[in-house]
Amino acid sequence: MSYTTQAQDLFKPKFGLRAGASFSTMFGPQEAGVEENNKLTVRVAAGGTVKIPLHERFGIAAEVVFVQKGTYYSASADNSFLKLPPYGTEQSLIYGYNKVGNGYEKITDKNYKRRVGMNIINAYIEIPVMFYFEVLDDRLQFDLGAGIGFLIDSKALGTIKYGAADILNADNPDPTQFIEMDLDYKMIKDELGALYDGTAKSAKIDGTTRYYPRGPSAYYFTDVEDKANEHIFKTIDLTLQAGVSYYFTPGLRMGLRFSYSMLDITTNKYDYSIKDLNSDGSYIQRNDIDGNLGFQLFVGLQF
Numbered sequence: 150m151s152y153t154t155q156a157q158d159l160f161k162p163k164f165g166l167r168a169g170a171s172f173s174t175m176f177g178p179q180e181a182g183v184e185e186n187n188k189l190t191v192r193v194a195a196g197g198t199v200k201i202p203l204h205e206r207f208g209i210a211a212e213v214v215f216v217q218k219g220t221y222y223s224a225s226a227d228n229s230f231l232k233l234p235p236y237g238t239e240q241s242l243i244y245g246y247n248k249v250g251n252g253y254e255k256i257t258d259k260n261y262k263r264r265v266g267m268n269i270i271n272a273y274i275e276i277p278v279m280f281y282f283e284v285l286d287d288r289l290q291f292d293l294g295a296g297i298g299f300l301i302d303s304k305a306l307g308t309i310k311y312g313a314a315d316i317l318n319a320d321n322p323d324p325t326q327f328i329e330m331d332l333d334y335k336m337i338k339d340e341l342g343a344l345y346d347g348t349a350k351s352a353k354i355d356g357t358t359r360y361y362p363r364g365p366s367a368y369y370f371t372d373v374e375d376k377a378n379e380h381i382f383k384t385i386d387l388t389l390q391a392g393v394s395y396y397f398t399p400g401l402r403m404g405l406r407f408s409y410s411m412l413d414i415t416t417n418k419y420d421y422s423i424k425d426l427n428s429d430g431s432y433i434q435r436n437d438i439d440g441n442l443g444f445q446l447f448v449g450l451q452f
Contacts, residue, residue, distance in 0.1 A: 160202050167404070168195035169447025173218040175269070175414075177439035182424050183226040192217030192270065194445045200281070207282045210292065214277070218441045219269040222307075226424045228255070229263035231311040231328065232370060232432075234342065237349065239360050243430055244311060244328075253430045259355075260314040263423055267307025267332055271382055271441075273298035277390050290394040296408070298386040303336035305367070312354055328352045328359070334367035336381045341368045372432050373418055381419045386441060387412045394449065402449045410440030 171194040179185045196214030203209065230245030245261040246253040277296030283289065310317060312327025329352075333345045346364025353359075362369075367381060389411055394404035415437070422433040 159205055163200040163202075163451050165198040165200070165449055165451035166196070167198055167212075167214075167447045167449035168193075169404075169445055170194070171216050171218060171443060171445050173220065173408075173441060173443030175220040175222070175439055176442050177415075177437045180226075180422060180424060180435065182228070183224055185224045186222070188221040188223075189443075190219050190221055190268070190270075192219065194447065196275075198449065198451070200451070206284075207280065210279045210281050210294075212275075212277050212279075212296075214275045216273050216275050216298070216445070218271050218273060218443060221266070221268050223266045224264070224423060226263045227260050227314055228257075229261055229311070229424050230255075230426055231261075231263060232426075232430075233359070233361055234369065236362055237360060242359065243426070244354065246426060246430065252428045253426060254428075255425070262310075262312065262314040262317045264310040264317065265307065265423070267305045267334070269305045270303075271300060272302040273300055273386065275299075275388075277388075279390065279392075287399070288396050290396065290402070290404075292390070292392040292394070292406070294390055295411075296388045296390050298388060300337075300380075300382055300384050300386070303334075303380060303382050305332060305334040305336070307332040312352065325351070325353055327354070328361060330361070331364045333364055334381075336367045339366040339368055341371065341373065341376050344369065368419075371419065379416050379418065381416060383412070383414055383416055385412070386410055386414050388441070392445075400451050402451065404445075404447050404449060406445045406447070408441065408443055408445070410442065412440070413438045414441060415439045 171192040174187045174189045194216040198212045200210045233242045235241050275296050275298040279292040279294030281292045309330045316326045343366040344362045345366050348363040351360050388408045390408050392406035394402045396402045417436045420435045
């Protein structure tokens with residue numbers, strides 16, 4: 150009877166909680182002629198865990214975790230363009246290109262620069278399923294497996310600047326001589342062509358004053374005619390995960406978990422070049438494969 154009881158206790162599922170910091174960035178190919186950077190950001194991760202022993206040393210662990218991922222993305226492109234949709238009495242306009250017949254030709258005798266900086270925050274409900282193995286008298290646990298993540302929120306805050314390169318490169322550029330917009334993207338909720346702040350601003354570029362909105366939403370700069378419930382970031386992410394935990398007691402641990410996307414997390418129809426356009430003035434799709442990359446540092450309780 151004693152042996153049976155011990156065996157039942159050994160293979161009894163163990164439930165727990167874990168919470169900590171999520172350190173994340175994004176990876177993907179850089180566009181030629183564009184200086185792009187993705188910096189590590191710090192967010193949160195928290196959820197519930199269950200550990201199912203298959204042996205006294207190994208078993209299966211599953212989790213349901215709320216985790217924030219993202220990056221601080223910056224880009225700087227010389228000889229670039231900016232497409233402005235109609236605004237008030239202003240007609241649509243493409244800076245950096247000249248209208249020639251039925252098409253457009255890039256301006257080559259003057260350097261127009263675009264700078265973008267945005268803090269991207271994507272929130273997922275993630276379900277990792279891991280194989281675990283314990284050593285050092287059950288003090289040290291190694292994990293390897295995969296997780297599926299469901300995007301529940303996607304936001305970005307930042308700025309976009311556009312103007313003559315000699316003006317933007319100045320130490321104290323004249324704000325009336327270049328375009329500067331505040332970005333407040335809600336990438337699941339925003340509609341095509343919407344503005345979060347329609348307040349008028351103006352800039353004088355090449356001697357001509359142009360009025361434009363202060364705050365475009367996520368789908369203001371797009372050729373897409375039907376959003377069709379597709380967002381800039383895809384709904385599902387599949388990740389390869391590996392980690393290690395140290396148990397101070399049977400009920401208290403500290404862990405480290407690495408995560409790497411195995412799918413493209415961005416939607417191709419919103420993945421544009423920021424340097425060049427097609428000859429008809431439409432955006433050039435890049436079709437890059439982009440992913441999340443990061444790790445979590447957490448404290449866990451096990452009951």
